[in-house]
Amino acid sequence: MESDYRVPTALGTLAWTVALVVLLVRGEGLADGExxxxxxxxxxxxxxxxxxxxxxxxxxxxxxxxxxxxxERASGSEATDNGPRA
Known part of the structure; x- marks a missing residue:
């Protein structure tokens, strides 16, 4: 069973976007090393x-x-099933 990839991908991207906005709002208050x-x-x-x-x-x-x-499996099994048997 596979899960829906869209929800965690969208949430992760949204989280990075929020973090970027917070950093940009801080602007000059952000240290050069950060x-x-x-x-x-x-x-x-x-x-x-x-x-x-x-x-x-x-x-x-x-x-x-x-x-x-x-x-390929189906066509392969048909070929062996239709052949002569010894």
């Missing part, structure tokens, strides 16, 4: 958006491969 967190948030948002669009593609490819594999 500014790298802005890029961490941006990367989290980018990865979340990428995952949201890539996972359906990945699931579709996986499903197509399973159908293809099942089709």
């Amino acid at each position: 500014r790298w967190w802005i890029w961490v948030c941006a990367a989290g948002i980018a990865l979340g958006v990428f995952g949201f669009f890539y996972v359906p593609y990945l699931l579709g490819r996986r499903e197509a491969a399973e159908r293809r594999r099942d089709g």
Whole structure:
């Protein structure tokens, strides 16, 4: 049983977005040594958006491969069942 990937992906992306907004609102109050967190948030948002669009593609490819594999198994078993038996 597979779970719905969209909810955790959307929540994670939303959390990174909120964190980015908080950091940007702080603006100049953010220490120079802590500014790298802005890029961490941006990367989290980018990865979340990428995952949201890539996972359906990945699931579709996986499903197509399973159908293809099942089709090969079915045609392979028919070929051996129809042959002469010794």
